[in-house]
Amino acid sequence: MENGLISVDRWAKGSSAYFLTHLHSDHTIGLSSSWSYAPLFCSRLTAKLLPFKFPDFDLSLVRILDTGSWHTLSPSPAFPATLHVFAIDACHCPGSIMLVFRGEFGCRLYTGDFRWEPSCEKARKAREMLVDVVKDDVVDVVYLDNTYSNPIYDFPSRQLAANRIIDIISSHPDHDIIIGINTLGKEDLLLQIARALKIKIWVWPERLQTMHLLGFHDIFTTNTTLTRVRAVPQYSFSIDTLEALNTMRPTIGIMPSALPWVKKSLQKGELLSGSFLTSRFKRGRMSENGVQIDKQIGNTGPLDKFHEYIYSVPYSDHSNFAEIEDFIRLVHPATLKGIVSSSSCYIEPMYYFGRLCRVNQPIRRQLHNMHKRVEAVSPKISFGGDNVKSERNKGKNLKGKFLGVRVSKLSIYRRRQRGVKIVEDNSLDQD
DNA sequence: GCGATCAGTT
C-alpha cells in the first residue's frame, strides 16, 4: 500500500506530516506514546490534551494549528513539497477541527467528525470562516463525516436536546441523576445543566482533570455529597447499574445519544415512513424562534423514556442529514468521499449529495489556480485510515461459512477506524 | 512490554 505525503487521523509510517482532527479513540488507532514518525499537527486544545491520553508522547513533534489562518509547510529535507493548511472548528468535541489543504493536488477539505447546527453560534462562525476560505477556489474533494449521511437520521440540535435533558432532570427533583459520557465531549451539555439548575456536576477523577485542562474549574466535582447529578463513563452505564442504584436511592439515567432513538423508531416500524419523533423535531427546526420551540419540545410527554429508569435523548456530536446536506451545498465540491464506511445504513455520499457537487459541471478555477494538475506518478497524499476489508476478515468470514455458522454480512465490513485515504484520482492503490 | 486486531459493551 502506498503511503502519501501527509496523513490525517492515520498513523502508519510513511508520511512526512500527520494531522490529528481530534482525540477520540477511533481517530487515534495506531497513535501511541512512543509514536514518532514525523511532526503531528493539531489544534492548540488537542495539543494540550494529548499528553493526558499519551503520557510520554514526544511533544517536540507537535505543531499547533491555530484556527483562522493559513499555515504553510515549505519544502525541506523532511517535507518535500509545499502545503498550505487551514484549520476550522469542527464543533464535534473540544479541540476538534476540520482541515482545508492546498497543494499540488488542488484544494481538499477533510471534515473530520463535525457538527454544525444553524442554531449554534460557534458553528455559524466556523461556517463563515469556511465560506471565506473557499470562496475564491474550488474544493476538489471533500472527505466527509458521513456518519449520518442518510435521511433516516434526523435528530434535533444539541441545544434542543440539552433543554429536554434539563427538563427531565427538573421533573425529577428528588432523584439522583446519572448521565453517560465519554472521555471527551458533551461538556457543553453538562455546563448547560449546571447553569440552568445552579448545581455542580460530579465526574470521575480523570474526567475532572480533563475538565480542568479545558478550563472549567468550579462546575465539576468528584465529591458525591455536593450534587445529585453525576456524569459517568458511558461504558459503566447500563440497565443493571440503574437497577442497582435504585435499591439505594431513586435514580434515573439519561443517555445523550442519537442512536437509541433511531432504534426506538425502528422498533415501532416507523423509521422508513418517517417517525413521529422525526416529524416532531422537524417542526422544531423549521421554526424561526428556537427558544419557544425549546419549551414545546421540553414539555412533550415521556416519548424518550427508554426503560423504567432510563431516558434516551438524541444529543449528537455528529451532523444530521439536513446539516450535512447544507454543508455540501455550501462547499459545492467537485466530488465527495465518505470517511466512514462500516455502517449498514452506509450509502455512498454521492448518492444523496452528488447533485450538490460540480462533477457534471465545468470546473473553473478562479484566483487560486496555482498550478496545473500534474499527472501523478504516485499518490501524493494519503489521509485517514483505509476502509478496505482485510484479508484476515475475509478469511474469517469464509471460516464462518465453512463451519455452518451464519456470519452477518455486515461483519465483513466492520471497521472501527475512521478516516479515508486521499490519493490522486484514478491512482487508487490496490490491496 | 508493545502494538495491532478482535470481541464485546452501552
Next chain:
DNA sequence: CACAACTGATCGC
C-alpha cells in the same frame, strides 16, 4: 441488528 466510543482479551513480536 444498527452507531460511536470505549474496554478488555488475545496474538505475535
